[in-house]
Amino acid sequence: MDNKLAIAIIFSLLLASTVLWMASAGTNKSEKDGLPKSLDQHYEHGPIYLYEMYELGESMVGITVNIQQNDITNATRSFEVFAQEYDDSSLMVPEWRGYYKPNDVRKMGDALDAGNIPGVFAAMGEVGETCARCHVDTMPDVYNKYYWNDFRNVENVEIDTPEGPKPWVEAKMKYLLTGFDGIGINIKQGNQSNAERSFNMFETMFDNMADACGSCHDSEPKYYISDDIQTMIDDMGSNITAGNLSNAEIIRHDIGDSCHRCHIIHIPPQYAKLDGK
Template sequence: MNSKSVIIIIIAIAIIFGGSTIWQVLADEDKPGNTANNNNIKDKGLPQSLDQYYTETAYPGMPFEYLLEMYKLGESMMGIPVNLGQGDLQNAGNSFEEFSECYEYSSKMVPEWQKYYNQKAVDELGRALADGDQDAIGEAMEEVGETCSDCHLDTLTPVYYKYYWGDFRDVMIETPDGPIPWKDAKMYYLLMGFDGIGVNINEGDQDGAQESFELFDSMFDNMTDACLECHDSEPRYYVSEDIQGMIDTMGVLIDAGNLEEANGLRYGIGDSCHRCHIVHMPPQYAKVDGE
């Protein structure tokens, strides 16, 4: 297979699996231990059969069971063009066999989602690989990938909402009248103070503006305290220097032949990718869905 064909396939898979990072990451900091039983947010019709794969993990930071299977599925699929691009036909076949097994297994995990799976296209991919037909390989990969992409567009955002995002209705904020839910605290105290500043300034009322400011200032502090109950780690960007440091170290380890240690760093790097997806992919998918 020529390099151009391999690049096209890799790009296609990257787009397809962009919503479910290929790396088997560990998301341990700031992760709201949400499970099927402790998040009341509307799930938009997610099947109940999915709940069993989003229970508490064996130890903090482990990916949920369903997510872990998606990582295995994506990485094994990516192994096919990676091996082909490096001229390793034997391992390309091995990657396909692993992918085929993962595909069949995951197709049975959530019966309601079997419609997204196309076993015929997977079989065609196997035949194309056996024949070394690069055009057929590309066509089969694209056909398999389309169902993956359709599933992500339909289900990924609701999954994030239900199993990863906390519910602001459960957040309590301290107010002059005691702790009350976030929604009420924001409306009757935080906004009352913030907007009151502008109202009184426009009216030329300095004393009123001072009173409104003091309410807003105290409520802002109370809001910060409530945020820290969940966000208790140092704020970081998804491409911060510590992540770049991991990437640099991984390169050094690979160059030195320490492959297992280098592979371990992928977890930390992938953790950053996954956090970015949880925050940014729901609005992006909403944008695509609305076009």
């Protein structure tokens, strides 16, 4: 089979699978798998629910602080604040009422009134367990919906390629990836000139695609596409030009590790947005 035809077929399959995944990922998780709609109102004008959780947690810790400092009078006051915060927060998202255990809160107050400090902490532990269960069940989705951008927006960014502007996904698969992997393939085959060609492709596409990060990030990068990574890319190119292909391959692996670290940060929250789990 002609090499160009083989490459075209392979690329077409890769691109088709990527586009198919993007299409199937076009909707967020369904309501039954995601968060209750009643939570939305508490994030429309800032993270009100988060602030309420801070107040709730601080008042609970306040009981412990006062007891540790042998200030039972203020421990009682802290409990009263906590009990009110607990009750108020339980009304904010009706669908999450099952996580609240008011009987355990009452046990905490009764133990405090009786001077039974071990009983206070035992009841507090019961309350804390249900708090932790709620956090495990809901916090990732809350962070995802209200704090993380949707990385699917990046696919609408057009990237300069040898063929002209192309969508981000196509530019990545057809040029960035083939440039990066092409370096390693040509090094393994001992082909210095083609390794240089692949390097030039990768370097150009790395620079072109770095701008896509601005779709979400508005601060100066400190990693992944920062100056130290650019220095590594320059060093890899210098080693290829000098014929030090084994050194270039070591550097390429280090650059790949930086790419992987970016994937670790971005892929889990993005996948969590997709239909299903």
